[in-house]
Structures are given as structure tokens and as C-alpha cells.
Amino acid sequence: xxxxxxxxxxxxxxxxxxxxxxxxxxxxxxxxxxxxxxxxxxxxxxxxxxxxxxxxxxxxxxxxxxxxxxxxxxxxxxxxxxxxxxxxxxxxxxxxxxxxxxxxxxxxxxxxxxxxxxxxxxxxxxxxxxxxxxxxxxxxxxxxxxxxxxxxxxxxxxxxxxxxxxxxxxxxxxxxxxxxxxxxxxxxxxxxxxxxxxxxxxxxxxxxxxxxxxxxxxxxxxxxxxxxxxxxxxxxxxxxxxxxxxxxxxxxxxxxxxxxxxxxxxxxxxxxxxxxxxxxxxxxxxxxxxxxxxxxxxxxxxxxxxxxxxxxxxxxxxxxxxxxxxxxxxxxxxxxxxxxxxxxxxxxxxxxxxxxxxxxxxxxxxxxxxxxxxxxxxxxxxxxxxxxxxxxxxxxxxxxxxxxxxxxxxxxxxxxxxxxxxxxxxxxxxxxxxxxxxxx
Numbered sequence: 001x002x003x004x005x006x007x008x009x010x011x012x013x014x015x016x017x018x019x020x021x022x023x024x025x026x027x028x029x030x031x032x033x034x035x036x037x038x039x040x041x042x043x044x045x046x047x048x049x050x051x052x053x054x055x056x057x058x059x060x061x062x063x064x065x066x067x068x069x070x071x072x073x074x075x076x077x078x079x080x081x082x083x084x085x086x087x088x089x090x091x092x093x094x095x096x097x098x099x100x101x102x103x104x105x106x107x108x109x110x111x112x113x114x115x116x117x118x119x120x121x122x123x124x125x126x127x128x129x130x131x132x133x134x135x136x137x138x139x140x141x142x143x144x145x146x147x148x149x150x151x152x153x154x155x156x157x158x159x160x161x162x163x164x165x166x167x168x169x170x171x172x173x174x175x176x177x178x179x180x181x182x183x184x185x186x187x188x189x190x191x192x193x194x195x196x197x198x199x200x201x202x203x204x205x206x207x208x209x210x211x212x213x214x215x216x217x218x219x220x221x222x223x224x225x226x227x228x229x230x231x232x233x234x235x236x237x238x239x240x241x242x243x244x245x246x247x248x249x250x251x252x253x254x255x256x257x258x259x260x261x262x263x264x265x266x267x268x269x270x271x272x273x274x275x276x277x278x279x280x281x282x283x284x285x286x287x288x289x290x291x292x293x294x295x296x297x298x299x300x301x302x303x304x305x306x307x308x309x310x311x312x313x314x315x316x317x318x319x320x321x322x323x324x325x326x327x328x329x330x331x332x333x334x335x336x337x338x339x340x341x342x343x344x345x346x347x348x349x350x351x352x353x354x355x356x357x358x359x360x361x362x363x364x365x366x367x368x369x370x371x372x373x374x375x376x377x378x379x380x381x382x383x384x385x386x387x388x389x390x391x392x393x394x395x396x397x398x399x400x401x402x403x404x405x406x407x408x409x410x411x412x413x414x415x416x417x418x419x420x421x422x423x424x425x426x427x428x429x430x431x432x433x434x435x436x437x438x439x440x
Contacts, residue, residue: 019308019316022049022235022416029371037371040421044233045182045349045412046375048213050297051235057300058238058293068292069261069283083292086299087282093302094227094244095218101282102244104295108209109134111228111243112176114285115205116141118253123172126163126202128156129383130183130339135176135207136383142174149387152340153189157196164200173202179211183381183388183410185321185349186340187211194223205245209233213414214317214347216310219245231294235416236301240294251280259287305415313415317348320413320422324350327426333357333433337388337408349412351379353389354429357437359407370428372421375410 018025028036041049061082066075068083087102096102105111116138119125125139128147136146145163150156160175167173175197180187190206197204205226208217212229219227226245231238255262255278262284265277278284305313325342328334333355338344354362359376366372378385391406411425 017316017419018416019313020235020304020415021052023052023055024049025416025418029367031371032368040370040372040424042411042413042417042421042425043373043375044213044414044417045185045210045379045410047232048235048414049416050237051301051304051416053304054236054297054300058297061293061296065292068290070289079292083290083295086295089299090242090302091244093217093299093306094242095216095220096244097220099247100219100245101247101250102242103250103282103285104290105228105241105243106239106291107134107232107241108132108207108228108230109138109241111241112205112207113138114243114256115174115226115228115249117256118249118285119174120172120249120252122169123174124167125174125176126160127176128159129387130181131176131178131381131384132182132207132209133380133382134209135178136381139176149339149384153192153344157189157192160193161196161200164197164202167200170201173197173200175202175204176207177204178207178209179217180214180347180349181339181381181384182210182349183351183379183384183408184338184340185210185346185351185412186338187215187345187347190222190224198223203246210347210349213305215314231298231301234298234301235304235414236294236297238291238294238297240291240298242298250282250285254278255287256285257287261289262287308415317414320417320419321346321348321350323419324411324422324426327423328352328429331430331433334429337385339384339388348414348417349410351385351388351408351410353408354433357432359409361437362432363409365432366425366428369432370424372425372428374425375412377407379408379410 027039029039030036064075064078066079068080091102105114112134119142124143126145127136130149147159147163150159177193178188179190194204203225206224208227208229211217213234217227226243228243231240262278263276264279267275269275328336335353337351363374363376366374385408389406
């Protein structure tokens with residue numbers, strides 16, 4: 001058997017319940033016993049597989065690729081239109097306000113670093129310790145207040161309100177909060193947090209990396225000032241992300257990157273220097289040749305999710321979550337991690353620990369024996385995972401799979417996940433726990 005996974009054409013009953021087909025749904029992988037099995041991709045929270053629809057759209061466009069905003073030729077003009085239409089499609093997907101800007105970035109991490117770059121002087125940032133590192137770490141040049149992990153949504157809002165009311169001096173402030181945890185999958189009270197922020201003169205940015213693939217995100221309805229997300233979690237490959245929202249801070253700051261595209265005019269001075277007039281539009285922070293295919297892929301995914309209907313997608317995902325939780329509840333050795341309680345709504349992301357098992361070994365056994373791909377470790381959210389595990393949140397750790405057993409296992413899924421993959425996962429957990437780590 002080849003050392004490389006390969007694809008097999010199938011039309012199995014297991015795939016017919018999937019509302020949005022994804023690439024890789026027929027990939028088979030080798031097993032430790034010498035056999036092979038269709039791969040169960042249950043690590044959507046890290047990178048979701050690309051939608052088949054997205055791949056087809058990109059493939060259809062690829063022969064017409066041309067330089068964006070740079071050429072008079074037909075392909076350049078076509079590519080420019082496609083790029084800007086992609087921006088408009090994403091604005092519709094996010095229900096942006098008329099004056100909002102959609103800036104293309106590389107990822108959620110890049111989007112939040114861009115926002116950190118444009119913060120006004122003396123801005124204070126408020127962020128919960130529960131955030132992904134992409135939202136926890138970019139604010140090193142600002143005054144940062146890290147808030148303790150709340151244990152219910154009401155406490156989250158109250159904690160933020162107290163912190164904002166106590167700030168001195170009273171100046172610009174930004175709150176950064178997730179829409180859905182990348183560790184527990186739990187939905188956060190974004191609308192209430194936005195209202196609290198605005199009541200105390202602060203702005204708010206929503207990290208929607210885990211929310212946008214699962215639920216509709218309306219900038220207008222949630223009342224957030226900005227939203228950031230990544231294409232690779234929204235069923236779109238090619239390393240693109242989005243920062244969408246208010247334009248004023250973006251327009252007032254120096255460009256995130258200096259270079260062509262961000263500059264409106266450049267003139268040589270008599271003293272040998274250069275005078276630059278920067279754009280005040282989204283181009284101000286999009287220097288260089290843009291990732292046209294990445295932007296188009298995100299727009300294609302947004303359109304596909306909208307046409308599939310979030311009501312339908314959310315209802316099916318809730319069924320899969322219920323099946324997963326019921327199955328794991330029957331395994332006494334499994335402890336599901338939660339901040340807000342077992343009954344709190346969540347997206348298709350769930351982390352747990354297994355008594356007696358090292359998380360890395362358990363994840364490796366799922367892969368080698370059952371063809372299931374999950375994530376284990378601290379999920380680039382070290383303080384939160386350590387809090388949930390009862391360890392010191394300040395303790396050091398690695399983002400991948402640490403050698404110690406103090407780490408968790410994460411299973412995550414979405415619109416391209418067949419029922420069979422979740423059922424196989426539950427059965428695998430039962431078998432591994434029954435056999436025990438010594439025989440795993």
C-alpha cells in the first residue's frame with residue numbers, strides 16, 4: 001500500500017446526509033492493522049475542509065487570474081471586479097452597516113494584529129483569559145486588562161461592566177471577545193457584551209473564527225464595531241481572512257504595511273526623501289498584491305452557507321452535538337470541559353479529558369486504529385484550558401501536544417461532517433476506554 005493517502009470514489013449512504021459536500025470526503029487513510037478506512041475529519045476548529053463548491057468556483061476562475069488594481073487588460077479588469085465583488089459579498093454575509101469597511105487579511109490573527117496596529121493612543125484593551133491567543137496576544141503596545149474566566153454569561157457581562165466602570169483615565173477602550181470558544185464551543189453573549197461596552201464608552205471587536213462557520217453573524221444586529229474571521233475555518237483555503245467594521249480608526253492610522261496599493265501618490269523631495277499620500281479606503285491596509293483567490297474563496301463559502309440556510313445547518317449541527325454528548329455521557333471516564341454548564345448552547349466544538357489517558361496517546365490511537373483526526377493539547381488557548389483542567393492558568397505550556405497528560409482532546413465538526421463520522425468517534429472512544437491505556 002502506498003505511504004500516501006489516496007481518494008476512492010464512493011457513493012455511500014454515510015455521505016448523503018451532508019448538506020454541503022467538502023473536499024476529502026472520500027479520502028482513505030491507512031490503519032495500524034494494515035487496512036484502510038475513509039478518513040473522519042473531526043478537526044474543523046483548526047481548519048475546516050474546503051467546500052467542493054468553493055473549490056469548483058476557484059478552479060473555474062483560475063484560468064482568468066490577473067493582476068488586481070494594476071492593469072488595463074481584460075483579465076486584470078475581470079480579476080479586479082471579482083475581488084471587489086467578493087468584498088461586497090462578504091459585507092452582505094456579515095450584514096455590515098453602509099459605512100463599514102471590509103479589509104482582507106491573512107487570517108483572524110492577522111486581522112486582530114491589524115486592529116491592534118490602528119488603536120488610538122492611550123487605548124485600553126479588555127480581554128477575557130478565555131480567548132484564543134489570536135485575540136489574547138496582539139495588544140502588547142496598549143494597556144491591557146485581562147479578565148478572569150466567567151462561569152456563566154451573566155457573570156461575563158457583569159465582569160466586563162465592572163472593569164470598564166473602574167478604568168482610569170477615561171479614554172478610548174476596546175473589548176475583544178470570542179463568539180464561540182475554540183475550546184468548549186460555547187456561545188458567548190456577544191450582543192450583551194457589546195451593549196455593555198458601548199454603555200461605558202468602549203468599542204468591541206468580535207473574534208468570529210469559530211462562530212461564522214456555524215451561525216449567522218450580523219455586525220448590525222450584534223452591535224459590534226468590528227468582526228474578524230479566517231477563511232480556512234469557513235471552508236475556504238488559501239490563507240485569507242477578514243476584518244470588517246468601522247472605518248475611522250483604520251483611516252486615522254498609518255498603514256499596516258507600507259508599499260504599493262496602500263499609497264495614493266508618492267513624490268520625491270528635493271532633499272532626497274519621499275513624500276507619500278496614503279489611501280483612506282480599504283486599500284490603506286492592503287499593501288502589495290492581494291490574495292485574490294483567497295478572497296474569492298471566502299466569498300464563495302459565504303454564498304454557499306447563505307444559500308444552504310443557516311437554520312438548516314444549525315438544526316443539523318445541534319442533532320450531531322446531542323448525539324455526541326449523549327454518547328460521551330455513557331463513558332464514565334470522559335469529562336467534557338465547560339465554562340457555562342453542560343446545557344449551554346455550543347457550536348460543533350467539544351473538548352474533553354479521559355481518566356488515565358494521556359491526550360496525545362488517545363488522539364494517536366483514534367487516528368491509527370479508527371482513521372479519525374482530532375486535536376489534542378492546549379489549543380492555542382493555554383490560560384483557558386489550564387483553568388478548565390484545574391491547573392495554574394499562568395503555568396507554561398506548548399500549543400501542540402505536550403508530553404504531560406495535563407491537556408485535552410478536541411473533537412470538532414461542521415456542515416461537511418457525515419453522521420457516520422460522529423458515530424464512529426463515539427464507538428472508538430468507548431472501545432479505547434474499555435481496553436484502557438495499557439492496551440491502547
